Amino acid sequence: MLVFIAPYPDCHNEQDGMIQRIASIDSNFETENRVYLDISFRRFFKKSIIIKNNLTVYQLNFFFSFLIILSVVAKARLLYVHSVYNALKVLPFFYFKKVILDMHGVVPEEMLFEGGNIAAYVYNCVEKIAVEKSYSIISVTKIMQEHFKNKYGRNCTADLVIPIITQGVNAQDLCCKNQEDSPLVIYAGGIQKWQNVPKMLEAVKCNLSVRYRFLTGKPDEMLRLAENYGIDNLEVKSVSPALVEKHYLESDYGFLLRDDILLNRVACPTKGIEYLANGVVPIVLSKDVGDFSRHGYQFIRYEDFILSKLPSLSELNKMKNRNYSVIQSIQNEMKEGITSLKQMVQV
Structure with missing residues (x-):
């Protein structure tokens, strides 16, 4: 039995970046008998168990349902833990179970960035144990993999x-956008600090061409921010992921305004992938976002x-097609990684 330590993707959480990663991995194991343990320290005081064909989803409180957690983990041939956040909830099992740890990001550094010094210390300890005891570490970029090699000497x-x-x-569709109007600049995402929304709004005021x-999922808040910058005609919408x-x-x-810090250098931002795959040239503060630079992507500073x-129209179209080639290269890396992961799970 394959056991995932993570929330199960559904219509209520599908917009979350972490959930999209979980769904991407899960799509490769839909024929497997698998269990999801969604464990919380503060919620799920009343346990929930949903069974559908070869899938079982538990929502359990760590303290109230620990015996159930222990029973499920004991039967697992392998644990697939999504993120160090979830590793904390099953850390003792790393010592005697075969564990694949999907890192998603650099959690201790994220905590420090958000000002949580105590949380950063705790998760740094969790990360150290989890990295040392995991059978396999899954990274979303080669830059992230190098980070863990350098930090813990893991090879x-x-x-x-x-x-x-x-x-x-298809690549031939990338240059078929309406060229009669002025160029369209898009932003799709939240209003978190690291998204640098204020810099976007400054750009809106500066470039009127x-x-x-x-x-965004919070259109009212985005409009209020725009008003603070004297922008009263910004087109803001909330749409489904589809x-x-x-x-x-x-x-x-x-x-794609990410600062030049570790969190962004190791990331594989869903937004960036979607931009490149759909003929949207990124506007960046730092070009060093994930593995994009390694593959030679095109961008606007x-x-x-x-x-x-x-750029001119012809230059813009060349940039779009180059970025589509970058996506194809990254996609090939993903396919190779998934093939190796499937082989590992079957062992």
């Missing part, structure tokens, strides 16, 4: 790199964008 042949790739479009469209691609296909550029220094 295990079972470790894999599996990027997150969303459905793209293009159109803008912001897609409709986001339609908006990408109408867009030419997209904000933020400082050039606010000065309206944009």
Whole structure:
């Protein structure tokens, strides 16, 4: 029995980036008998068990349902733990179970970035034990894999790199957008600090030669932020994930304003993947986001964008096609990683 330590993806959580990663991995094991343990320290005081064909999903409180957790884990031939956040909930089992740990990100550094010094210390301890005891570490980029090699001296042949790739479009479609209007700049995401929304709004004020469209789950808050910058005509929408691609296909550029810090250098941002796959050229603060630079992706620097220094139509189309080639390379890496993961799970 294959046991995943993670929430199970459903219509209520599908917009979350971590859940999208979980769903991507799960899609490769749909024929397996598998169990999801969604464990919480603060919720699920009343346990929930959902059984559907070869899938069982438990929602359990760590303290109230520990014996159930212990029973399920004891029967598992392998544990697949999504993120160090979930590793904390099953840390003792790393010592006597075969565990695959999907890192998702660099959790201790994320905690430090958000000002949680105590949480950063706790998760750094958890991460150290989990990395040392895991049979295999799954990273989303080679840069992330190198980070864990350097931090812990880990050099295990079972470790894999599996990027997150969303459905793209055919390369010939990338240059078929409406060229009669001015270029369209899109942003699809939240308003968290690390997204640098204020810098986006500064760009909106500076570059009036293009159109803008912001897609976010919190449109009212985004509009309030825009008003603070004196912007009263910003197009802001909230759409389902299924409709986001339609908006990408109408867009030419997209904000991907990540600071040059470790969190961003090791990441494989879903937004960046979606941009490149759908002919949206990223506007960046730092070019070093995940493995994109290693593959030679094309981008627009933020400082050039606010000065309206944009490529010609023919140059833009070349950039889009180059980025589609980058996505194909990353997709090949993902396929190789998934093949190795499936073989590992069957052993």
